[in-house]
Amino acid sequence: MSTPEGEPRNAGAAGGEGLDDAVRSMLLLMPRLVGRAKRIPVPEALRGLALAPRHLSLLACLLLDGPMGVNELAARLEVAPTTVSLMVGDLSRQGVLERREDEVDRRRRIAAITPDRLPAIEAWLAPGAAAWRTALGPLGAEQRRLVVDTLLAYEAAVGRERD
Template sequence: MRIGGQLYLAHRYARAATNRALQAHQLELRHLGVLTCLAEAGPLSQRALVDRLQMDKSSMVYMIDELERQGLAERRRDERDRRSYAVHITPAGRDRLAAATNTAAEVMTGLLTPLTPTEQGQLHELLARFIEHAEQT
């Protein structure tokens, strides 16, 4: 199997295992991505979230609607541009993010057990370089 197929399967297996574990938090990995982005960057427009997470615009609207329904994020008028909205993570969103992040980390630790700590570090470094290059092309 070529590396593209391997990356695809690795992503699919990791995503499926993580999503199963995140069901306990009523989240999926895609929700975790949005909440993490908001927690790290602060309030962002939906457009900025789409760009950062490489998601489809309509999927992002649906995602934020779901997060709002659960009280984990909220849209507020942007203070700099009253015509647009910024998405904010709520305190409940921060709490759920912390718990879900721990769960996701446990899943990843389990999936990486066939690799030595040195190999895990190498994989991390190689993927970081791959992503950095891909972002620039």
């Protein structure tokens, strides 16, 4: 998809990568990223559980940020509190999460990873977090925001294309 003159579309004056070259690179990279993520083995202690990607996002929030309430989890996951409540209930029944009273506000319930499941969840999710820290660590805050915003824009565009 180059221009008729053979110049890559949107090439920078200093010989930067053209838009089509960047798209090509991403089209090659994304399946490898997904493939690597899918090859991360589920720890033995979690294999019998029915964990979906949405559960992994919830577990990652609790692992990285500690116990929190349903509304706070919903805000971080960008879903409705009822959705989080259902997921927390599901994972509680499977012994992955525990719900306890908030010591400050006894009406509020806090979700936390159970102590016996924590090592398996850490072993499973921590390498991915470490890899992102390695990749994003050298970047400044604005550059990290650009990476995240770009991936969010890609997700939204793919969603529109499929709808």
